[in-house]
Amino acid sequence: MNEFSIIEKFFVKKKNRPDVSIGIGDDGAIVSVPMNHELVITTDTLVNNIHFDEKTSPENLGYKSLAVNLSDLAAMGATPAWFTLALTMPQVDENWLTEFSHGLFDLANAFHVQLIGGDITRGPLSITIGALGFVPNNGALLRSTAKAHDNIYVTGTLGDAGFSLKNLDFARTRLDRPTPRVHEGEKLRGFAHAAIDISDGLVSDLGHILEKSQKGAIIFVDQIPLSDTLRALSLDKVLPYALASGDDYELCFTMDENKKPPIECTLIGKITEDAGLRLEFSDGKKYDGKVDGYQHF
Numbered sequence: 001m002n003e004f005s006i007i008e009k010f011f012v013k014k015k016n017r018p019d020v021s022i023g024i025g026d027d028g029a030i031v032s033v034p035m036n037h038e039l040v041i042t043t044d045t046l047v048n049n050i051h052f053d054e055k056t057s058p059e060n061l062g063y064k065s066l067a068v069n070l071s072d073l074a075a076m077g078a079t080p081a082w083f084t085l086a087l088t089m090p091q092v093d094e095n096w097l098t099e100f101s102h103g104l105f106d107l108a109n110a111f112h113v114q115l116i117g118g119d120i121t122r123g124p125l126s127i128t129i130g131a132l133g134f135v136p137n138n139g140a141l142l143r144s145t146a147k148a149h150d151n152i153y154v155t156g157t158l159g160d161a162g163f164s165l166k167n168l169d170f171a172r173t174r175l176d177r178p179t180p181r182v183h184e185g186e187k188l189r190g191f192a193h194a195a196i197d198i199s200d201g202l203v204s205d206l207g208h209i210l211e212k213s214q215k216g217a218i219i220f221v222d223q224i225p226l227s228d229t230l231r232a233l234s235l236d237k238v239l240p241y242a243l244a245s246g247d248d249y250e251l252c253f254t255m256d257e258n259k260k261p262p263i264e265c266t267l268i269g270k271i272t273e274d275a276g277l278r279l280e281f282s283d284g285k286k287y288d289g290k291v292d293g294y295q296h297f
């Protein structure tokens, strides 16, 4: 199969968005951004043996390559619309391509995003997706705009993806098929002061908000939401995952302490005027357990 028949067979889909005037097939794609909206653009690469391994099925890989990008758009409060796919593969494996595109379009259809172009090259397996979405002018959620006394919230539960990497009998669904919090991100527009998606772990990603906003925070470690499976284990064992393991793709956001969040989420701490991140239990005891990737500043 040549490049063009691969594209035709696996990546050109009939269902199309009306805001795409030129999709796959020309030198570039042409799309219309709605009036009074700004374009939000993000890209992420997944490389074989670094971001995934042979335990990840091609279907889950297709799903996840798009999911991590939609999660970035969600963290900006953007409505996803279009994406590009640059695929590098060692050989043309039709079974692999069939499964990969199933996983990819499962998620693309769920969020009404259209593949509008890409590239195919030969080489070690790697997948780069660029995703585009839009927000009302000046409506995007940023890392840099947290305010002192804001409450800090997270969606979902934390630590499951990281825990499943180290504990082989634990379901890998959270790791392989993370749900990008797109609808939550859209609802947070006009509410959240700052937001980020948790791809590298809560401490590390909240750290980005603190650094960009020039603020500090206190996290009450025993308020971090945990799945039933993790909750059944000792806090000592699961907190390092909940605090520092990546791949959860939940949203972490800050909001005025007097406002009620418009989505399901859990209050886990406060933004402080003083720099630095304090990890404590609700009764005031310091958390002195291990936190990988914790950077003091």
Ligand code: ADP
Pocket (backbone or CB within 6 Å): 003, 007, 011, 023, 024, 025, 026, 027, 028, 085, 086, 087, 115, 116, 117, 118, 119, 120
């Ligand atoms: P060019 O040589 O101009 O870069 P290509 O021959 O690489 O164009 O691609 C032809 C068309 O197919 C372009 O519209 C391109 O965006 C699209 N395309 C190439 N690879 C992919 C892919 N993996 N997924 C979707 N569209 C693709």
Ligand code: MG
Pocket (backbone or CB within 6 Å): 118, 119, 120
């Ligand atoms: Mg090309």
